[in-house]
Amino acid sequence: MQKTITALTIQKKNPNRVNIFLDGEFSFGLYLINAGHLKVGQTISKETIDSLMKDDQIEDGFQKALKFISYKPRTKFEVVKKLRENDFDEGSISIVMEMLIEKGYVNDSHYAKNWVENRSIYKPRSKKLITWELKNKQISEEIISEVTGDMIPEEKLAMLAAEKYARRLSGIEKEVFFRRLSGYLIRRGFSYSIVNVTVQKIWNNLRQQTHENSNGK
Incomplete structure (x- = not known):
């Protein structure tokens, strides 16, 4: 069943999102990046709506992940855990993580290397304890072995x-x-x-x- 877009309005609390009105009634909200091609008077199907909302969930997950890692570097495990706590489905989480890793926003190798350097210089502790800390953050054995190989x-x-x-x-x-x-x-x-x-x-x-x-x- 086709529905007609009757209004597109910028949200007052979040100017990066758009309210979508279908057949005269508010239907759902989208990020601008996902709503940019929509126009008043355009007809859309249920399948298109479902696709838009799916894309919007991915964008929402991406934005929340960016905010989470903006405070300090995070591991892949920590970001996935945060997204799950925000009730994102596994499919969306997988896509969001691919985007973050591809753009270099989440990099367990860099994280582990910086962790070892900072611990060694500012809060000295044994290789055994540093290894345990990295394992606790779900860093892979391969990465841990690599970054601790040349420790002081x-x-x-x-x-x-x-x-x-x-x-x-x-x-x-x-x-x-x-x-x-x-x-x-x-x-x-x-x-x-x-x-x-x-x-x-x-x-x-x-x-x-x-x-x-x-x-x-």
């Missing part, structure tokens, strides 16, 4: 993490220092052997600095 050695990462945390522990007894710093490094995923060596090095360095400062006075 564990011993150096442990030292970086320990040096930052040790600044909070100045002036406390050795036993307390060892316990707190060891616990911190273990929570960052480092092995006991690396933790023991690292904590001892940090303690020795601090003692040496204290000694040098005392002699310099």
